[in-house]
Amino acid sequence: MLALTILGNNSAIPAFGRNPTSQILQTADDFFLIDCGEGTQLQMSRYKIRRSKISHIFISHLHGDHYFGLIGLLTSMSLLNRTQDLHLHGPALLKQILDVQLEAAASTLCYKLHFHPLGENGKIAETHKMEVHSFRVKHRIDCWGFLFGEKKNPRKLDIERAVAYEIPSSFYESLQKGMDYKTKKGTIIPNEEVTIAASLPKSYAYCADTIFDPELCNIVKGVSLLYHEATYLKDQEERAAARFHSTTYQAAEIARRSGVGKLLIGHFSSKYESLEPFLQEAKEIFPQTELALEGACFSI
């Protein structure tokens, strides 16, 4: 299972009660925190997300609305006597920013923080059931998106059929690994005959802050859920491009061309009070669109 909870959806400045960007991806193993704007730990309290559940943090880039809440969260985890290791993936400079603040406070974290600087596109993290890849997106400063994918689940044993074929139980483990069974008479019983296909792996792509870039489609093609920023409404295409951001139409166009299951839009400019026009516009291009509203939880 994968589920995404939105903690913040605004760009640049907190406005109209909206907080800067942050999301929690709940996986079968752990919680992943994606970006961490100011106040993220307060939003986590509001939506009952326990800090101790987080195993990995992914920071897309070093604009403040995506990471100013990180140092507060990391030090709170320490004050709460966290014991588990924590993996932090972010731009290389982030390490220096954290270190200078810890030094100034004459503090060290009481848990092990593994810092992994982002670089070229590729796999950056792996857990029992998940793989995470990073990919570069085009923004005013270095910026990365993240692709979270469930690993392919093994086929499940169909006990009834295995018994019917008189396969000894000592061979069940081999069946689950995908092997065929050969009877004493030499007949081959194909694996597919006695196992059931597992559910298809789910995936989530987080495109961070980006200018409209059709090359993204190659990376996010067919994901179950795509988050693409839509900082502006469609009439602000010029402003969006000048600031390396996207409009509703552009986000929806990426979703349409990529054939994703569902599109989530967020990172709304502080100049807009109502978000309803964002949804209306994006749906004109890609009907399976939803707003990344704070507190909303999307089952993937």
Added chain:
Amino acid sequence: MLALTILGNNSAIPAFGRNPTSQILQTADDFFLIDCGEGTQLQMSRYKIRRSKISHIFISHLHGDHYFGLIGLLTSMSLLNRTQDLHLHGPALLKQILDVQLEAAASTLCYKLHFHPLGENGKIAETHKMEVHSFRVKHRIDCWGFLFGEKKNPRKLDIERAVAYEIPSSFYESLQKGMDYKTKKGTIIPNEEVTIAASLPKSYAYCADTIFDPELCNIVKGVSLLYHEATYLKDQEERAAARFHSTTYQAAEIARRSGVGKLLIGHFSSKYESLEPFLQEAKEIFPQTELALEGACFSI
């Protein structure tokens, strides 16, 4: 006039809806921001404090619960196209912490930020009607308190009496400067006869985070309002000392010995849900005590 608004009153970790330390001192000229924990700009929105009103920021020390909200506030001011200069007083290392974050974002502030590192005790800022002094307090890392005092107001002209004494209006300005009047016959009319005493200057002392330190009494003696931290209840004296913090009794004892007008206590430990016992205990020693509740405004 002086008025103090509490934006945050908790120590270390946000808890029970309480935010980390921050206060706004409204003076006749400007707004002063005192400490700036994470989420301060959100608290300012909640309590209708306009960012643009702030002329000076004072950061007592570099524990995160006193300054993690600063970088977000400063960059928001820039995104909102602030034009006025801003004066920032804080520990020297704060400059480096801000610079590395601005550089990482390839950003500069659009307004002039004057950084003034804190050092020895003495006057650090002055406006038309106010003077601000810093003083060292004893904490685990370098830490400063701040003493905000109104300048002595000049006596006001008592027009009726000046007319009665037949003093020419051309001499009124000299009267306001404190001069006596000498009539043509050589009689001296003392200044006090034709002027009215102005209201006494008000003062506010902010003692930041500190261990119990009776030497503070020499500095905060007789202030109109004293803020002294009370992180713990009185039964935690040992823990308080070990962490360079104070208890309710200790805060109240400083107020009592210093003969202040009123005591405000705050910086409550995250382990306490109810704050009522803090008030009860402090009042046993110093009855004119109030809790620094968030959103409360104290007229000084």
